[in-house]
Amino acid sequence: MSLIAANRISYTINNKKLFHNLSFTIDAGSALHIKGGNGSGKSTLLRILLGITTPSKGKIELLKPNTKITYLGHKNAIKNYLTPIENLKLIFHQSNLESALDWFQRLGLSRVQDEISANLSFGQQKKLALIRVLAAPADLIVLDEPFVGLDDSSRNLLNKYLQESISTGSSLALTSHIRPEIISKELMLENFSND
Amino acid sequence: MIKIFQSEFFKLRKKLRTWLGPLLIMVLVLIAFPLSIDISQYDLNRFYFSIIVVALLMISFLSTEGIFLEDYEDGSLEQVYLVEQDFYKFVLAKVLTFVLLIGVPMAGIGSVFSILNGISINEVPKIFFMMFLSNLLLFNLFAFGSSLSINKGAILGVLATLPLALPIIILLGRGVRTIQHGIGFEGVMALMVGSGLLVASITPLIISATLKTHLE
Numbered sequence: 572m573s574l575i576a577a578n579r580i581s582y583t584i585n586n587k588k589l590f591h592n593l594s595f596t597i598d599a600g601s602a603l604h605i606k607g608g609n610g611s612g613k614s615t616l617l618r619i620l621l622g623i624t625t626p627s628k629g630k631i632e633l634l635k636p637n638t639k640i641t642y643l644g645h646k647n648a649i650k651n652y653l654t655p656i657e658n659l660k661l662i663f664h665q666s667n668l669e670s671a672l673d674w675f676q677r678l679g680l681s682r683v684q685d686e687i688s689a690n691l692s693f694g695q696q697k698k699l700a701l702i703r704v705l706a707a708p709a710d711l712i713v714l715d716e717p718f719v720g721l722d723d724s725s726r727n728l729l730n731k732y733l734q735e736s737i738s739t740g741s742s743l744a745l746t747s748h749i750r751p752e753i754i755s756k757e758l759m760l761e762n763f764s765n766d
Numbered sequence: 767m768i769k770i771f772q773s774e775f776f777k778l779r780k781k782l783r784t785w786l787g788p789l790l791i792m793v794l795v796l797i798a799f800p801l802s803i804d805i806s807q808y809d810l811n812r813f814y815f816s817i818i819v820v821a822l823l824m825i826s827f828l829s830t831e832g833i834f835l836e837d838y839e840d841g842s843l844e845q846v847y848l849v850e851q852d853f854y855k856f857v858l859a860k861v862l863t864f865v866l867l868i869g870v871p872m873a874g875i876g877s878v879f880s881i882l883n884g885i886s887i888n889e890v891p892k893i894f895f896m897m898f899l900s901n902l903l904l905f906n907l908f909a910f911g912s913s914l915s916i917n918k919g920a921i922l923g924v925l926a927t928l929p930l931a932l933p934i935i936i937l938l939g940r941g942v943r944t945i946q947h948g949i950g951f952e953g954v955m956a957l958m959v960g961s962g963l964l965v966a967s968i969t970p971l972i973i974s975a976t977l978k979t980h981l982e
Binding site: 592624631640641644647650651652657661664703 | 772773780839848
């Protein structure tokens with residue numbers, strides 16, 4: 572069963588064609604790895620899937636009503652002036668907070684729990700941001716370069732989590748220059764020359 | 767909605783400089799102004815309220831300048847959009863938080879200092895309520911301004927909305943005169959309550975649409 576369908580979508584910005592006439596579906600329990608060079612429109616395509624950005628042509632259809640989506644883009648959406656725990660409490664309130672704190676420990680962040688997030692390293696901030704995705708089960712997981720900045724053990728944890736999520740029926744759309752260790756379809760975005 | 771409000775309140779409370787700074791500046795202006803002139807030569811009663819109003823205007827202007835910038839820059843706006851599919855509740859909660867943590871104390875400070883304008887202590891609650899409503903209107907207005915140019919220096923958008931603040935200031939001045947003369951206060955108050963409710967419920971819709979265009 573398809574969860575999301577893209578029908579002939581195109582996106583042009585400042586007269587630069589990023590992609591043209593793209594059609595694909597993402598099935599429940601499957602993954603789509605969007606590949607392409609820098610500036611080929613991978614992040615934009617993810618934002619179009621999420622409904623944040625409107626395509627120049629074509630449309631995206633969410634085929635399952637009330638699809639629960641989790642997303643982590645280039646921006647971590649964490650507050651630098653709060654501690655990691657305070658950030659998690661802001662994100663999760665009471666629901667899933669226990670699971671979030673569990674992931675917090677598993678990712679080795681316990682020793683920085685009293686620091687303000689601004690003092691965390693890039694990788695630690697990335698891990699903290701990833702908990703938003705890891706601790707909240709979703710129908711569709713959308714990740715933009717999730718492996719950047721992660722150490723090997725965290726990368727393995729993330730790969731394992733994503734594979735488990737897919738096998739339990741979640742769908743995944745991600746961009747990554749680091750090859751994910753999950754079974755996925757691939758979508759290659761070409762770099763269009765400007766006419 | 768309550769969770770969003772709690773989150774916004776928690777975030778702003780943690781940013782001491784954002785909410786305490788404007789209040790300290792307001793106190794400083796209201797204390798420093800009479801000290802900087804020779805009070806004996808002027809009748810302070812006649813114009814001190816104007817200073818309070820200008821301070822109110824400037825402080826609400828400054829405190830809302832970056833109201834959405836942090837959430838835009840750190841990616842929180844995208845996350846809000848994914849959950850809510852619009853920004854109405856988020857904007858409503860954010861502006862209300864600013865009004866409660868900055869606007870209400872400002873109204874308190876302003877109404878206490880209005881005693882220097884010859885307002886009797888019994889009338890101070892009326893002044894407070896009027897200033898609170900003015901702040902509600904001003905914060906909504908300037909939040910809209912801030913949302914217009916969020917990623918291009920929010921001060922530009924806030925400046926563009928500054929002329930729209932003039933009717934609010936005129937209404938506030940009219941309200942004070944009705945208190946001083948003891949007539950027509952209820953009419954002005956009804957007008958302010960009505961416009962306050964209208965603006966506070968409609969402006970978040972407009973700001974929500976503006977924020978969405980910035981995410982595109």
